[in-house]
Amino acid sequence: MSRLNAMTKLLIFGIAIFLLAFGCTETKQETANHTDSIDAYQEPHRPQLHFTPAANWMNDPNGMFYYDGSYHLFYQYYPDSTVWGPMHWGHAESKDLIHWKHLPIAIYPDSIGCIFSGGAVVDVNNTSKLGTAEQPPIIATFTHHDFKGEKAKSNDFQKQSIAYSLDGGDEWLKYKGNPVIPNTEKIKDFRDPKVVWHEASKQWILVLAAYDKVKFYASPNLIDWKFISDFGIEGDNRLWECPDLFPMKVAGTNEEKWVLIVSIQKEAPNEGTATSYFIGEFNGKAFECEIENQKWLDWGTDNYAFVTWNNVPKEDGRILGIGWMSNWQYAQIVPTEKWRSAMTLPRELKLVKKASDYALHSSPVQEFQTLRGKSTVFDEMNIVGEKVLEGSFPVSQSEYNFSIDVEKTTATTFGVKLQNNLGESLSVEFDKKEKKMFVDRTNSSKNKFSEEFFKNIHAAPIDFEKEKMDVRLIIDAASIEIFINGGALSFTSIFFPSEKFNKISLVSENGTFNIVDSKVHALNSIWR
Ligand code: FRU
Numbered sequence: 001m002s003r004l005n006a007m008t009k010l011l012i013f014g015i016a017i018f019l020l021a022f023g024c025t026e027t028k029q030e031t032a033n034h035t036d037s038i039d040a041y042q043e044p045h046r047p048q049l050h051f052t053p054a055a056n057w058m059n060d061p062n063g064m065f066y067y068d069g070s071y072h073l074f075y076q077y078y079p080d081s082t083v084w085g086p087m088h089w090g091h092a093e094s095k096d097l098i099h100w101k102h103l104p105i106a107i108y109p110d111s112i113g114c115i116f117s118g119g120a121v122v123d124v125n126n127t128s129k130l131g132t133a134e135q136p137p138i139i140a141t142f143t144h145h146d147f148k149g150e151k152a153k154s155n156d157f158q159k160q161s162i163a164y165s166l167d168g169g170d171e172w173l174k175y176k177g178n179p180v181i182p183n184t185e186k187i188k189d190f191r192d193p194k195v196v197w198h199e200a201s202k203q204w205i206l207v208l209a210a211y212d213k214v215k216f217y218a219s220p221n222l223i224d225w226k227f228i229s230d231f232g233i234e235g236d237n238r239l240w241e242c243p244d245l246f247p248m249k250v251a252g253t254n255e256e257k258w259v260l261i262v263s264i265q266k267e268a269p270n271e272g273t274a275t276s277y278f279i280g281e282f283n284g285k286a287f288e289c290e291i292e293n294q295k296w297l298d299w300g301t302d303n304y305a306f307v308t309w310n311n312v313p314k315e316d317g318r319i320l321g322i323g324w325m326s327n328w329q330y331a332q333i334v335p336t337e338k339w340r341s342a343m344t345l346p347r348e349l350k351l352v353k354k355a356s357d358y359a360l361h362s363s364p365v366q367e368f369q370t371l372r373g374k375s376t377v378f379d380e381m382n383i384v385g386e387k388v389l390e391g392s393f394p395v396s397q398s399e400y401n402f403s404i405d406v407e408k409t410t411a412t413t414f415g416v417k418l419q420n421n422l423g424e425s426l427s428v429e430f431d432k433k434e435k436k437m438f439v440d441r442t443n444s445s446k447n448k449f450s451e452e453f454f455k456n457i458h459a460a461p462i463d464f465e466k467e468k469m470d471v472r473l474i475i476d477a478a479s480i481e482i483f484i485n486g487g488a489l490s491f492t493s494i495f496f497p498s499e500k501f502n503k504i505s506l507v508s509e510n511g512t513f514n515i516v517d518s519k520v521h522a523l524n525s526i527w528r
């Protein structure tokens with residue numbers, strides 16, 4: 001896997017080959033089922049607000065669709081270890097995008113290979129003829145990855161295949177004619193197919209990542225695919241992964257644009273891996289946009305492979321997605337024992353036009369508010385130095401909303417600090433002069449499990465152009481998600497303190513930090 005450094009790459013590869021001595025065959029292992037026991041999901045660092053597998057390794061979200069009252073979430077899953085290995089599709093289901101039920105593994109490796117990332121669509125009109133009009137099939141598109149081929153340097157070890165479900169997503173059958181898109185050009189990185197219906201040309205469009213670009217294919221039936229075009233940035237040789245393509249209305253208007261999401265494996269704003277997007281046009285043949293307009297969906301280090309749900313009802317109309325809340329730089333060595341990795345909160349995307357520019361805003365889905373418990377309201381505050389916020393909320397399971405009075409604030413830097421009794425801390429600081437927000441997790445744990453993780457203070461641009469700036473912080477046992485001005489900027493960062501953060505304070509340097517409309521909500525666990 002070229003995203004990992006050489007040593008890690010060798011180690012993982014070695015383990016994978018060992019485990020696959022007899023090929024990528026089915027190993028009937030199932031995820032632990034959701035348990036209602038109040039002792040479950042209480043291990044150190046276990047998120048209480050975010051989806052995690054009950055046990056073992058998880059990376060990218062895959063194949064998400066809505067059907068018959070349920071949101072389905074599949075994910076890259078290795079059931080035999082807490083590090084990456086031969087991939088399966090794990091499966092979970094939710095009625096509200098917040099409370100998840102773990103389901104048995106949906107798609108297993110087979111003789112063609114392991115099951116890498118991809119999408120799923122509800123084939124409403126049974127174009128594939130794999131179902132019936134009454135029971136439309138759900139078609140998953142994924143990459144078959146053949147380790148033996150990779151080892152033999154065949155270069156065509158990644159191919160696109162499909163599986164289908166005739167019972168709304170529980171049982172999956174592999175299509176007999178797999179792969180549906182062979183790797184005839186022998187492209188080493190050729191993966192992560194995601195499909196969308198293109199209404200104007202009445203055909204399915206598949207987008208996949210092909211090393212440093214994406215390729216588009218078209219099909220009338222989700223089985224027979226024809227290459228139509230590709231899209232990349234001249235001179236850019238970063239590895240692209242997990243693309244997504246969908247139409248979206250500009251908020252408050254009838255103007256439609258097409259969004260192309262691509263996750264990028266290096267040179268993210270704060271190093272490592274991150275999700276980016278382009279806003280443009282898609283005419284059924286090619287995607288066009290101003291290349292320079294590549295933007296970051298999230299400025300933090302921990303929102304990768306973000307993709308959207310298919311088949312969200314028209315009357316709902318939202319564009320909903322989720323990302324993997326980690327970074328390949330350190331994902332496999334974070335200090336959790338039973339499982340590794342969480343998803344971000346499910347988010348709603350909005351396309352916003354400002355002057356002639358377009359941007360995606362993202363914020364937690366509105367259903368998230370149902371987790372709110374007791375709220376503590378604070379009067380207007382003028383902070384000089386440090387003020388600890390006291391109230392009936394556990395800091396590491398809370399949501400803090402406030403507005404900064406930008407004009408009245410005179411401090412050079414001001415922000416919020418999370419701490420525990422061991423002197424470990426994380427801070428979110430704003431700097432009006434530098435026009436930046438800084439997230440400093442360099443002191444978030446004494447256990448320095450990864451050099452990369454603790455190396456840098458992370459930053460994002462903020463214009464401070466409004467009189468009041470809205471800040472929303474969602475704090476879980478092992479993460480903070482920051483949403484500025486309704487999601488115009490989002491920033492996701494994970495952390496692993498030796499004990500949970502139990503103190504939240506407001507801090508300012510050289511002046512006052514003025515805050516209005518300040519409210520902390522205690523949040524209920526999604527596992528209870
Ligand atoms: C992204 C990724 C995908 C691939 C999967 C393998 O994180 O590298 O490109 O399909 O993970 O687990």
